[in-house]
Each structure stands twice: as structure tokens, then as C-alpha cells.
Amino acid sequence: MEYVILAIAIVVLAVVAGGFFLVRGRRGAAPPPWAPEAPKTPETPRGGTAVIEEEETVAPPTRAPVPEAPPAPPEIEVPPPSAGRLVRLRARLSRSQNALGKTLLTLLSRDTLDDDAWDEIEDTLVQADVGVTPARQIVEDLRTKVKVYGTRTPDEVRGLLKDELLAQIGKDLDRSLRTEPHGAQPAIILVVGVNGTGKTTTCGKLGRVLVGDGRSVLLGAADTFRAAAADQLQTWGSRVGAEVVRRDEGADPASVAFEAVKKGIEDRVDTVIVDTAGRLHTKTGLMDELGKVKRVVEKQAQVDEVILVLDATTGQNGLRQARVFAEVVDVTGIALTKLDGTAKGGIVIAVQRELGVPVKLVGLGEGPDDLAPFDPEAFVDAILGG
Known part of the structure; x- marks a missing residue:
């Protein structure tokens, strides 16, 4: 009988001890004193879920969009007048056309102007896009003038050639542009x-x-x-x-x-x-x-x-x-x-x-x-x- 009572007591003690350790395991061991304090978690009401209070965030103030400035109108230019434009551009023209003049002046300044020399002058004019017929006319006129005037200093040769080119280009042609309004019409x-x-x-x-x-x-x-x-x-x-x-x-x-x-x-x-x-x-x-x-x-x-x-x-x-x-x-x-x-x-x-x-x-x-x-x-x- 004593042994039965002793056995029951041992079983009761084992059950109580197992329950104690089970509860301690679920709650976790107590942290050591040097451990940082764990953050507090919100309490969960019985039979519900935790209510987490969020901090209220304040949106930054919005700025009104700045309207884009309209594009500036193009600056109106004041062009130079037409008078004297070709004279101002003469240096540019000289650079591209001077080879023709130099060749002709060199040929005309030869001591002897035979048929071969005149043919060379005519070829030079044709290569300059004067055209076959005008080139022949220029050569014939120059040959006549050279025979009449005899001597051919550089200045004389240049004067003869200038007069002939001006005659072919037409110095007296009306080159004006009709740009003025007439009456009420442009x-x-x-x-x-x-x-x-x-x-x-x-x-x-x-x-x-x-x-x-x-x-x-x-x-x-x-x-x-x-x-x-x-x-x-x-x-x-x-x-x-x-x-x-x-x-x-x-x-x-x-x-x-x-x-x-x-x-x-x-x-x-x-x-x-x-x-x-x-x-x-x-x-x-x-x-x-x-x-x-x-x-x-x-x-x-x-x-x-x-x-x-x-x-x-x-x-x-x-x-x-x-x-x-x-x-x-x-x-x-x-x-x-x-x-x-x-x-x-x-x-x-x-x-x-x-x-x-x-x-x-x-x-x-x-x-x-x-x-x-x-x-x-x-x-x-x-x-x-x-």
C-alpha cells in the first residue's frame, strides 16, 4: 500500500514539473540583464487581431507649375542695300574667275601672235563657257584691233580685252529689276x-x-x-x-x-x-x-x-x-x-x-x-x- 501511494506521488510530481517547463518554453527564457530591451508589441485583444497605429504622414506642399515663357520672336535683321553689293563681293568673284583673265592677258601679251596663238585664245574662251560663236567673234575683233593699234603694252592689251568683253556682255543692257508698285498694285x-x-x-x-x-x-x-x-x-x-x-x-x-x-x-x-x-x-x-x-x-x-x-x-x-x-x-x-x-x-x-x-x-x-x-x-x- 505504501508503494502504491509513493508511485502516485511521483507521477503527480512529474506531471506538474513537465507542465511548468512547457509553459516556460512557450513564453521564452528571461533575457539576461545586459540584453537590450525588446520593443513592445501591441497587445492583441482577446479573440481579435492586433491594432497597429500608423504615424500620420504629411505630404510636402505642392508647387503650382510655372508656365513656359512663349518663344521670343525672331530678331528682324536689317540687310545692306543693293547698291555696291557686287563691288563689295568683288574679291570673292576675283578668286574664282581670275584664271580666265590671267590666261587671256598672257596669251595676248606674246611677242608674236600667230594663228596658233589666236586658236589658243579662242579655245580658252570656249573652255570658259563663252560659247563657240561668241568666242570666234571676240577673237576676230581682237585680231583686228591688234593689227590697227600695233603695239601691245600690258595696259593696252588689258584695255582691248576689257572693251571686247564688255561689248559681248552688253554694257548698255537694261538690267534694272522692276520692283516698284504701280498704282494700287504691287x-x-x-x-x-x-x-x-x-x-x-x-x-x-x-x-x-x-x-x-x-x-x-x-x-x-x-x-x-x-x-x-x-x-x-x-x-x-x-x-x-x-x-x-x-x-x-x-x-x-x-x-x-x-x-x-x-x-x-x-x-x-x-x-x-x-x-x-x-x-x-x-x-x-x-x-x-x-x-x-x-x-x-x-x-x-x-x-x-x-x-x-x-x-x-x-x-x-x-x-x-x-x-x-x-x-x-x-x-x-x-x-x-x-x-x-x-x-x-x-x-x-x-x-x-x-x-x-x-x-x-x-x-x-x-x-x-x-x-x-x-x-x-x-x-x-x-x-x-x-
Whole structure:
């Protein structure tokens, strides 16, 4: 009996001890005194979940967006007047054309001018794009003068050559541009030519020339086959304060030209310059359209000038283009561009002889003010280096 009571007591003690250690294991052992204090966790209410109080965050104050400043209008430039432009650009012209003058002066200054020497002079003129017929005429005239005057000092030779070149270029031709308004109507200038000759650039530079001379100018972007042409013209106009009439790409060129002239009349500007599409002279339909542009414009005002832009570096090839344009729109003047590069100055003589109309403008570089009224005296002096 005693053994039974003892066994029961041992079992009770074991159960109590196991429960004590089980509870201690669940709660965890007490941390040592040097351990950091554990963060307090929120109490969990009986039968629920812990409620965690979040700190209230304050959003930074928002700033009102600063409106962007409108783009500043382009600064209006004041171009130099046309008077004396070719003289100011003479050094540039001399650098590109002086080889012709030096060669001719050297040949003419020989002690003996036999047939071979005269043939060499003629070849030099032909290579300078003067053309075969004008070159022969110049040689014949020079041979006659040399026989008559006898002696040939350098100054005499230079004087003879200058007189002959001026005679062939046409010193007395009317090279004035009709840019003044007449009555209540502005002067109308159509600018025509093949793509790549610098036609649109010539329109912009001509606008600068006229603004420099005190004219008010309106530009018509009737080259609607190239969006870049209208953009380019817009840039030229904004630089000098000239308004541009333009439409979307593919619009009817004649209608754009008509609107430009109409607005020019309403605004009482002095000159309207209409840039036409760069026609290939072999495209009959496009050439007919160019004629249509001119006819439509003439329903409102007379066309004062039709300027044909030719690339001087194309030489004799440019003459074929010139003939076709002259048949379609009655060209009144020539603008020779790129005369400062590899161009040969004799093209001035050849193109005038071919068309029977004068060179009125020459382009002598890439700068905005490198378009100048053509001055025969300054041109020949630049060729001869005098």
C-alpha cells in the first residue's frame, strides 16, 4: 500500500514539473540583464487581431507649375542695300574667275601672235563657257584691233580685252529689276527654274535685297511639291519681317500664287515674290502648269518680272533649260547662282546671247547677302584682276 501511494506521488510530481517547463518554453527564457530591451508589441485583444497605429504622414506642399515663357520672336535683321553689293563681293568673284583673265592677258601679251596663238585664245574662251560663236567673234575683233593699234603694252592689251568683253556682255543692257508698285498694285516677280539651282534661296535673298532698299515684301510659297521649300521660304521671310503666304504640301500652286498676289494687293505691299516649283524642263505637264501659274496671277495684276534661276556651274547644259523656260513664261531676266565656285564666267555671255535677255542677278556664295545686282564693269574688272 505504501508503494502504491509513493508511485502516485511521483507521477503527480512529474506531471506538474513537465507542465511548468512547457509553459516556460512557450513564453521564452528571461533575457539576461545586459540584453537590450525588446520593443513592445501591441497587445492583441482577446479573440481579435492586433491594432497597429500608423504615424500620420504629411505630404510636402505642392508647387503650382510655372508656365513656359512663349518663344521670343525672331530678331528682324536689317540687310545692306543693293547698291555696291557686287563691288563689295568683288574679291570673292576675283578668286574664282581670275584664271580666265590671267590666261587671256598672257596669251595676248606674246611677242608674236600667230594663228596658233589666236586658236589658243579662242579655245580658252570656249573652255570658259563663252560659247563657240561668241568666242570666234571676240577673237576676230581682237585680231583686228591688234593689227590697227600695233603695239601691245600690258595696259593696252588689258584695255582691248576689257572693251571686247564688255561689248559681248552688253554694257548698255537694261538690267534694272522692276520692283516698284504701280498704282494700287504691287510689283509681281515670278521666280522659275529647275530643282537644285538655288531657286528658293534666290527668292529669299532677293527679298533681303529689296528690304535693304526700303521695300515692303510679301513672299508666295507656290512650290507646293516640297514642304521643305515653304519652310525654307518662311525662314527667309521671318529674318527680315516679310510675310509668307503658304499652303499644305500638294496644294494647287496656281491657287497659292493667286492668294499671295491678292494679299499683296490688299496689304499694299511694294513687291510680291512668288517661288514656283522646280520644274524639270523635260516634263511637259509641269511646264504647262507653270504657264497656268502665270496666267492665274495675271487675272489680278501684271507680272513685272520672270526671273529664271540658272546654276552657273552647269555651263552649256543650263542653256537648254533656259530655252524651254523662255518659251513657256517669257523670261525677263536671269539670276546666275554659284558663280563663286567652279563656274566659268563666260556663261554670262552665252546665256544672254541664247535668250536675248540680260543677267540681272548673280549669286556669289552661301551667305544671306551674297546675291547682288549684276554690274558688267565690276564683273569684267574682277575677271581681269584690275
